[in-house]
Amino acid sequence: MRVLLMAYGSRGDVEPMLALGTALQALGAEVRVCAPPDFAELLDGVGIPLVPLGPSLRDMATKAVTETAKPPVESLPERAARMVATTYQAVVTAIEGCDAVVATGLLPAAAAARSAAEELGIPYLFVAYFPTYLPSPHHPPLAWPGRPLPPGVTDNRVLWDQNAEHLNALFGEAVNTHRSAIGLPPVDDVRDHVFTDRPWLAADPLLSPWPQPADLDVVQTGAWTRPDERPLPAELEAFLDAGEPPVYVGFGSMPVRDPHDVTRAVVEAARARGHRVLLSRGWADLALTDEDGDCFLVGEVNHQALFGRVAAVVHHGGAGTTTTAARAGVPQIVVPQMADQPYWAGRVAELGIGVSHDGPTPTFDSLSAALGTALTPDIRSRARELAAAIRTDGAAVAAKLLFDAVGPHTGPASA
Template sequence: MRILLSTYGSRGDVEPLAALGAALQALGVEVRVGAPGDEEFAALFARAGVPLVPAFASVREWAKEMVRRRSVSSPEDVAKLISTQAAEIVARQYDVLTTAADGCDAVVAFGLFPSCAAARLVAEQKGIRYMLGTFCPIWLPSAHNRPHQYPGYPLPPDVTDNRALWDFDIATKNALFGGAINGHRASLGLPPLDNVRGYVFGDPVLLACDPTLGPWQPSDLIEAVQTGALILPDERPLPAALEAFLAAGAPPVYAGFGSIAVAKEAARAAIEAIRAHGRRIVIARGWAELVPIDDWDDCFAVGEVNQQALFRRMATAIHHGGAGTTIAVARAGAPQVVVPQIGDQPYWAGRVAALGIGAAHDGPTPTAQSLSAALETALAPETRARATAVAAKVRSDGAEVAARFLLGELGRRAH
């Protein structure tokens, strides 16, 4: 069997597909991955031994520009921007995936909704199987949770029935993405859709997140098969200079904020808060290219490193709450402070707090004082003990489970 895995997004949307691709290859499946061709991702797939087909554009600069433009625009203007960008992504990603899917029996799509729509269109045109994958339960229709609220399309404040809100979500996705998807369908001679969400989501959906961290409660609105998180094993040693820093004192606190809009401000606040607790700092440069705020020797900046090894050496980790970082810290048994910004980050922050393995920062804009208060919770001995206990429950075989499910499900559909 030949399977094309597709995604468009940041690191948290890309690295899991390297893990899934490697697991599928171990089962004898021929795999290729359509993903952003940024240098760091190319190196990642080379390390995993999984062929990469570069997506329509690098994601790093594209994401930075989208964050910048959304931060200075009204909700209505952001909605227009989303729709405009969706049309570009659908058209350009469709062209790339059409070639990438040659000879494939199935397409499994993750990442941004318009990119998944392009994958679904390619599967339809080629007459091959399709499945959606996601990394967080809140993206799926369920009576147990509310849908995501998009800029310019607030959820009705007087509606409390989650089922009704998920019906509203169909209309929202039609408004935001229907023009892009149906416009491209028209160019292919295909009829329009009146429910683009149902078309892109399909049924069932692969839910690739850990059942302890993000449990799925069965829903009659959609079938989801939860497999555990897709984790790529990493055996790389830490750099010698970092090892020397770690060995020179007590375990430090990690601070990393990915590509979020307030990364630089959050990093300064984190450094000040960590110092207030008498701890040293490991700061991740990330897409914001963070650096220490001064020349003190208590702060060490790292680039691309083995986070699985690094987090095991941390007293705690402060981060923005992406699915990948949250699971990596939890697996390492380190407490965490989550400073959520957008998307599923508030969900993961809430789960960290509910499980007692750290603290959820109140609001998206941290200060030294607010982070210091959160660190009080994260650095408490009982939080460390709870984080250690939860780490023992986190699945390590999610990629293998997902690969076996896909092989069985897609193979069954072929007959």
């Protein structure tokens, strides 16, 4: 069996696909990944071929953060049309000989992946990494740029109906114009076309349950996490051994405004609480603010090995970082920036394993207060208790489901 995994998004979108890819390889499948070129080195490290998709996502994200005051050159529908065309060309290049496509990420990109799969007559699956991306009577949809949720409306079904209308207005023309150009019929509802009536949810059922009853037949597999056996760098080991566990601070593949001010705020807040600091450079380009020995800067490291050795994890609230910290049994302070991150911040607070920071920009006062709460014995104890109950087999479960549905043979198949 040959499988194409398509992820147009940040590291948080790509990394779970690598977990699924390695689980599929263990069953004897051949795997290719279609993703932004930023992750070429990451895929080289796991031996999965990459077909680059579009320009550098890091460059685009950094530009979006640093140039928020400037009007966009293109409208969102225009950008959607370009994304559909770019993704389709990349997927068509990668899909030859494949038996199935698994897609995630931005809606126009996933729509293009489904069109390519439809042309070849092979199964297409969509996966979400958090429940509130999928329609449900139990939660409202995410608010899209320029399309805020209407005030005063509390019926989630009404909000999801409006969400479908908004997404059709934003992306319908781009998707259907492209489908017409390649000889496919138009779709009436872009969102439901991309999600299908049986999407997968790659999230831990304890951390992130899918509430029932629901209209969609969601298949929740558990979070897709790739085991990481890399040792920590010797210099980092020496820092960890030289004192009490530090507070980890990192925002993953998420640029932030004023990274110097953010770094200074979190370092000073941690110091005021008597803690050393471990900064992760990431796409925010965090850097040391002074040469004092109580702070250490790291790049790409094994979070699975690291998080169990820190006092707390201050992060942006990506699905992967939240799950890894929860598995490590360490208190979390989530500083959400966008998209699914407010959801994860809320879940961390609801579960009693950490603190949801109010807003995307931490200050000395806000971080000091958050650390004071997160490091209490009750939260430490709850974090350790919950860690033991989190599943670790999500990628293996999903790989087996896909293998059983599509089969080990080569050539077009139907699920």
